[in-house]
Amino acid sequence: MDFVPTHDLFRLSILAKGININPEAYIDNVSIKESKNLIYNGDMEAQEKWANWSTPGVNEIVLDEGRNSFVTHVISGAGRTAGILQDKMEVLPGETYELSMDMKVGANFAMPMLNITKSLLYNKLADFENAAANLTTAEYGEWAHYSRTFTMPINYDPAKNVFRLSILAKAQAGNTPEFWVDNISIMKVL
Structure with missing residues (x-):
């Protein structure tokens, strides 16, 4: 069972239910493990900004819309792209992780991608697992x-990649899409 506590203090209860008057339950090897979020400022609470990926003329601002979240407005015109990125995360070869976020799409779609690139200056618009999804909200x-x-x-080598x-x-022709993101995390699956 995986869960993310919403507060620093929480209570974990395991209930046993039986048909008999005196049911018995045996529990063994229960453990709680904490996984570190590898994303810095995933809750958009800090003043430090994410790096921008944008077409010139795109507004990218942090707004408080009932919660702190990041919004990107893409200027109208086919092929215009904008967004945010974060790199230098401490991921290890062969390890499994979970990417999680809340999002809201104003029009068209948003696309989260995980890239392995040659250098910080090399921008590769391709997901390393070919699993990038064009996400829309219902x-x-x-x-x-x-x-x-x-x-x-x-074979991932953090010294070389x-x-x-x-x-x-x-953006698609004639549209000015926007998307909002909040509560972004990448955590090792334990």
């Missing part, structure tokens, strides 16, 4: 949760 303007599990390649999370929105 109702524009409504928050939705997205998550994905991925395993780092066994950069692991990067990019979250992009792409």
